[in-house]
Amino acid sequence: MTDASATAPRPSPLRIGLLGTGPWAVAAHAPALAAHPGVAFAGVWGRRPEAAAALAAEHSVPVHEDVDELFAACDAVAFALPPDVQAPLAVRAAAAGCHLLLDKPVATDPGRAREVAEAARRAGVASVVFFTLRFAPxxxxxxxxxxxxxxxxxxxxxxxxxxxxxxxxxxxxxxxxxxxxxxxxxxxxxxxxxxxxxxxxxxxxxxxxxxxxxxxxxxxxxxxxxxxxxxxxxxxxxxxxxxxxxxxxxxxxxxxxxWGGADESFAAALDALLRAVREGVPHPCDAGFGARVTEVLAEAERQLGEGSR
The missing domain is CATH 3.30.360.10 (Dihydrodipicolinate Reductase; domain 2)
Incomplete structure (x- = not known):
């Protein structure tokens, strides 16, 4: 008797692009995207074109000078950008139909963080925020x-x-x-x-x-x-x-x-995004949860600012 699970076709790899070229992108994001068996590393975009070209060449993937072209070539995008650069680009990515693997914090402004969560909800795309301890082995x-x-x-x-x-x-x-x-x-x-x-x-x-x-x-x-x-x-x-x-x-x-290393943690976050995409079940660390974390931190920052005046 044949095991149906053994003969079932594997799902197609999820095409994921990377936004960002800094130390975190180089050390964790790009290597994990290149190595993950369920992912097709679809390309790199960065604010520094020469750094984007170098990172893309290192992993033999396309470099995109236009971020909207990257969105069009992807099923999902991973962010390795400062939070308040990440947030408006994540809204655009969601509107383009891309699932979101976000870095923390989603934004440092609660309104911008809520916009990301709402954009993901409106577009029906999955989102996962990479809180390292929530994914570390x-x-x-x-x-x-x-x-x-x-x-x-x-x-x-x-x-x-x-x-x-x-x-x-x-x-x-x-x-x-x-x-x-x-x-x-x-x-x-x-x-x-x-x-x-x-x-x-x-x-x-x-x-x-x-x-x-x-x-x-x-x-x-x-x-x-x-x-x-x-x-x-x-x-x-x-x-x-x-x-x-x-x-x-x-x-x-x-x-x-x-808690172990960042490489394994980011690979686990990729696994979580793949499950959320394929099963249609929101992950506990989705953009909505990320927005709530931003709200708590913003209130703390407000109090600290008031105390300094």
Whole structure:
């Protein structure tokens, strides 16, 4: 007797183009798109044509000088762009019928983030936001297990780096203008929130307070009544850097395991987009969820701005 699953034709690869040519696009996005068996890497567009041409040549794919031409050649697009460059292009991509693999944050303006979510809904395209911890091999299943448990009392997260610490080891991401302007709140804050909201539910109130350098302390009140804290910063001493999330409650004190590498995480995000496209079921980390994360961070930023006046 023949196994029907063994003889069923494989679905055609999803044609995915890449927008962006920076360090993240070079290190994670392009290699994953080129290697994924369910993807046909359809080409590259970038704001720097010479960098786009070089990245496209490295992976033997077309380079597109016109972004609308890239949209026309693709079933989906992956973004490796600053958030407020990403958002209006994502609206255009959705209108062109392209599914969206977005970077976090979707935007730093709540209105723009909601426009992306609405554009995806209106066009009927799938969307996934690449919150690394939600897709990382070491943490994705762990987050799902904690979300299924009851009795959480509180949680704490911290993500401290030395990206902008004087004398720290150099990083290619330190040259990013939007990271320098927005700091850790907007760069790694989305990662922390993506875990806390997945387990503890919707945030109904956030309180923000500044720390040394760009450090920000958040206190979150979830609609369930559970509270959580997050400490985020890129100006910590190198000896104090690290990433952790810990949930506390009736299940005990449960720390987040090591989360693994960015390459595997992005490949898992590609898998998630493929499933959302083929099954028609929205992913929990879709553009709507991304817009909600932007709303929480924007409220925190507003409070920090008021405190400085």
């Amino acid at each position: 070491g943490t994705a299943a762990w987050i799902d297990r904690q979300a299924a448990l009851k009795g959480w009392f509180t949680a704490r997260a911290h993500w401290l780096g030395a990206l902008f610490t004087p004398g720290a080891a150099p990083s290619p991401y330190a040259a990013s203008p939007w990271r320098r302007e927005k700091g850790a709140l907007w760069d790694v804050g989305p990662h922390a929130l993506s875990v806390l909201l997945a387990v503890l539910g919707e945030v109904e109130r956030v309180t923000a307070a500044p720390g040394p350098g760009d450090t920000v302390h958040l206190v979150l009140r979830h609609a369930s009544g559970v509270s959580a804290t997050a400490t985020l910063g890129f100006t910590a001493p190198e000896a104090a850097t690290g990433v952790s999330v810990e949930f506390l409650g009736e299940p005990g004190v449960v720390p987040m395991p090591d």
